[in-house]
Amino acid sequence: MEPINKVESVITPLNRVNVDTDQIISKEFLKRIERTGFGKYLFYHWRFNADGTKIEDFVMNDSRFDNSKILVAHENFGCGSSREHAPWSILDYGFNVVIAPSYADIFYSNCMKNGLLPIALEVSEVEELLAKGQKDPYSIQVNLEEQTVTGQDGKSYSFEIDPYYKKMLLNGWDEIELTFQHEDHIAAYEEKQKQQQLA
Numbered sequence: 520m521e522p523i524n525k526v527e528s529v530i531t532p533l534n535r536v537n538v539d540t541d542q543i544i545s546k547e548f549l550k551r552i553e554r555t556g557f558g559k560y561l562f563y564h565w566r567f568n569a570d571g572t573k574i575e576d577f578v579m580n581d582s583r584f585d586n587s588k589i590l591v592a593h594e595n596f597g598c599g600s601s602r603e604h605a606p607w608s609i610l611d612y613g614f615n616v617v618i619a620p621s622y623a624d625i626f627y628s629n630c631m632k633n634g635l636l637p638i639a640l641e642v643s644e645v646e647e648l649l650a651k652g653q654k655d656p657y658s659i660q661v662n663l664e665e666q667t668v669t670g671q672d673g674k675s676y677s678f679e680i681d682p683y684y685k686k687m688l689l690n691g692w693d694e695i696e697l698t699f700q701h702e703d704h705i706a707a708y709e710e711k712q713k714q715q716q717l718a
Contacts, residue, residue, distance in 0.1 A: 520634035522691035526615045527660040528588035532652030533578055538592055539599030540626060544608040554633075557604055558611030583656045589616045591648050596637075597626025606635045616661050618668065620645050631684040632693060636663060638678045647674075663688060 548560040565577050573580045590609065596619040597605060606629050609617065617635065620642045630637040638661065640648075651657040651670065658671040663685065669675040687693070 520687075520691045520693050523615055523634065523636055523688045524663045525660060526588050526636075527658065528586070529584060529656045529658050530589045530591045530618075530648060530652045531578055531584045531587040531614075532649045532657075533590060533592040534649045534653065536593040537595045537598055540597060540602050540605040540623075541599050543597070543605040544602065548608075549602065549604055554607045555611055557608035558613065561608045561612040586613065588614055589618065589659060589661065590614045591618045591645065591652060593645065593649070594620045594642065596622050597630075598623040601625040601629070603629050603633070606630045606633045610635050618645060618648065631687065634688065634691065634693075636661070636688055638668065638680075640668065640676050640678060644676050 542562060542565065544557055544560055545563055548557065548563065551557065562577075562579060566574060566579055568574055578584060596617065605626060609630075610633060615634075615636060616638060617630065618638045618640060621639060622630075622637055627637050648657070648659070648668075648670070651672075660669050661667075662669070663680070666678050666680060666685075667675055668678065
């Protein structure tokens with residue numbers, strides 16, 4: 520995983536509640552075995568008509584939000600099935616951060632384990648960001664080390680994150696790489712077990 524600390528970008532304001540994982544990445548696109556290549560299918564049925572043409576009034580088809588790295592949505596983001604492809608597709612599209620008032624637990628955990636930072640702010644704070652982002656392109660800076668979100672107008676919000684996940688994201692470690700940080704202890708334990716078996 521890539522380390523993540525400061526992310527500065529125009530936000531993509533997705534003003535929808537209960538965004539489920541089947542909308543994030545629909546089941547017909549889950550045949551790939553790699554973690555890459557899912558970005559082009561992100562929110563596919565909201566982005567495209569049946570004939571493949573763009574749905575013009577969908578926010579991700581607005582060129583003002585091209586190259587955005589921060590997705591802002593409403594409550595209960597990532598509900599539905601537990602598919603890990605959901606954070607894969609969000610990351611592969613180019614987002615590094617999702618901001619919402621609340622998340623489905625499994626989706627939230629999957630984000631952390633795959634290097635996508637899900638930030639939970641108060642409903643009123645998210646609604647303020649959405650309103651600003653829908654009016655005009657609105658840039659913010661996310662600072663994971665300081666646990667702050669700061670807008671281009673100077674308005675700042677703070678967020679909480681489990682220290683375990685914070686350390687993983689700041690260092691770009693997945694759970695396997697985190698285990699390798701204790702490789703010396705593991706090797707010592709294995710050697711001790713070996714000696715006990717030989718005794």
